[in-house]
Amino acid sequence: MSYQGYGQQPYGQPPQGYGQYPPPQQGQYPPQQGHYPPPQGQYPPQQGQYPPPQQGGYYQQPPPGQYPPQQAPYGQPPPQQYGAPPPHSPQPYGAPPGQYGAPPPQQGGYYGAPPPAPYGAPPAQAAPPTPPSLGYGAPQIIQWDGTQDAQALRGAMKGFGTDEKVLINILSRKDPLQIEVLRTAFERQFKRSLVEDIKKETRSWFEYGLVQLARGPLMADVHNLYDAMSGPGTKEIVLNDILLSRSNADLHAIKSAYQRTFRRSLESDVKGELSFKTERMFLIVLAANRAEDSAPVIPQQVEQDVMSIYKATEGKVGTDEILVCSIFANRNDNQIRAIAHTYKQKFNRSLESVIDGEFSGHMKEALLFQLLHAVDKYMHAAMLLEDSMAGLGTKDHLLISRVVRFHWDRQELANVKGAYQQRYKKSLTSRIRGETSGDYRTLMVACVGE
Structure with missing residues (x-):
């Protein structure tokens, strides 16, 4: 697939037609790193060179007061150069995405690296492992108390009627670590399951979305996989969404949580659900031997x-x-x-x-x-979101699971929204508004930061 690229104003100059795309220049490819539009380099690269690792994306700075939060002022020194040491930790949830083009948490190796050492030379040091995504690693102690939000959630669901706005405002604004703390605080304080209370007090796709949020990214993946392989037929597209192109660390976390939750291995369930060669493909994926980033x-x-x-x-x-x-x-x-x-x-x-x-x-x-x-992972994500809304009827379970999955990482979400705007000439939010209604709509729009 090919995309038409865009030109770039001289560094330090205000963007051309603020908030609009500058006119296209012949032959440029959407950026894999640096500012968007691309400040340097064209696609395809010169003979013998590879396209650079994807680091930036499509994030465009919004007018003041709008989501996502503002970036650093235009014209500041450029972001960390490719090949520099990776950042120490991911962006805090809800923090500004940072200067456009800043590297995502995972860093790729450099292109054109030297070939393996000659025979008999000391073995090269193994590539450091890609860290797990937020919410997939070992439990962490964070400086945040979920007691007040737990009480507000209980109050919103207690007695007659449900305060849907409270549920939306609290659950759509938490990062994976906060969701874990909040769910634990709710269960400790009220001796009740937050997920089960949501199921009892809400209905339909609104319920489905709230449950995805309350479970957090790892447990949502685990339950979605189980549901996709339960009952008649297998929802193969769900297996694709959750298992493909994931880091080894994330796959190990998913397999471990699946075994812990359902007392059965994910591999054994996949074996029983897929045809012979596709089964072998997914067992290769689940072996988690992917080259580290x-x-x-x-x-x-x-x-x-x-x-x-x-x-x-x-x-x-x-x-x-x-x-x-x-x-x-x-x-x-x-x-x-x-x-x-x-x-x-x-x-x-x-x-x-x-x-x-x-x-x-x-x-x-x-x-x-x-x-x-x-x-182009951001453009691919935008296409997945559009696919869940295109054609007759909205594939609501896919729209919800994809929106919630991308919303956990606000830097990624900002780039996905920019890619969607570029490809479909409309905002992701306006598209979601047109395909949903009621509390379900309000929840989805809140998850994409509007």
Whole structure:
């Protein structure tokens, strides 16, 4: 897929037509790092270079007083340069997303890294592991007391009637660590389950959204996976959303929580729900042997992967699906992006079109998910949100789970909203308003920060 890029004002100058996109310039590609629009570099890169790791996105500074919070003033020194040490910790929840183009919590290795050391040389140090997403790591003690909010939630659901506004205002504004503290405080103080009380006091998609929030990101993933594989049929799209393109740390957390909650392994449930080759693909994913985000892109490995994919697809009669699935499951986003770029250069055909023509069904959808996420994760997220609202009827369970998933990381959400605006020429909020109603609408709009 291709996007038309945009030009950039000289550094330190006010944006052209504040709040609007400047006119496009021929041949530029949406940024993978730095400010948006891109301040330097064009796509495709020069021969022998790879597209840079995705670090920035589409976040545009809003007028004062609007969400997301304002960034640092335009014209300040540029953000941390690519290749500098990664930030020490993620942005606090609700904090300003920071100068546009600041790196997300995960950092990729540099492109064009040197090949492996000669035979007999000391082994290279393993890439440091990608840290778990907020809410997926070990329990943390935070300086926040959930007692007052727990009391407000109980008051909103006690007696006759429910104060929906209180539920929305409290639950939509907490980060994953605060949600955990709040849920524990509610259960300790009132000897009741917050999730079960919400289920009793609310209905329909409004209930579904509140429950997703109250469970927090990890337990929402666990329950959504279980529900997707319960009853007749399997909601494969839910498995894609939750399991694909995740860090090893997050996958280990999901598997552990699933086992703890349902006393059964996630792998065994997946085995019983998917067809043979797709089952093997997801078991490779669940093995959590993906290259860490800090692992470099090595040109020799990229060339080898490109030729392996070609020989497994276009270069033979039939398709070696499992070989392609193994490459996509075990490479990080930077490496997959380099593979896609090199494949296009070498064979003058996009890797997306190869997958579309050589695969079918759930496996095709899963491979395209991994590819598009690696090429531009913010645009891919915007497309997932639009897909949940496009066509006849809204796929409400997908819209809710995706909105809630992206809302946990406000930096990511700001970029997804910018990507959505660029692609569909309307705001994500206005699109959601048109597809939802009542308290359900109010909750979704609150989650996207309006």
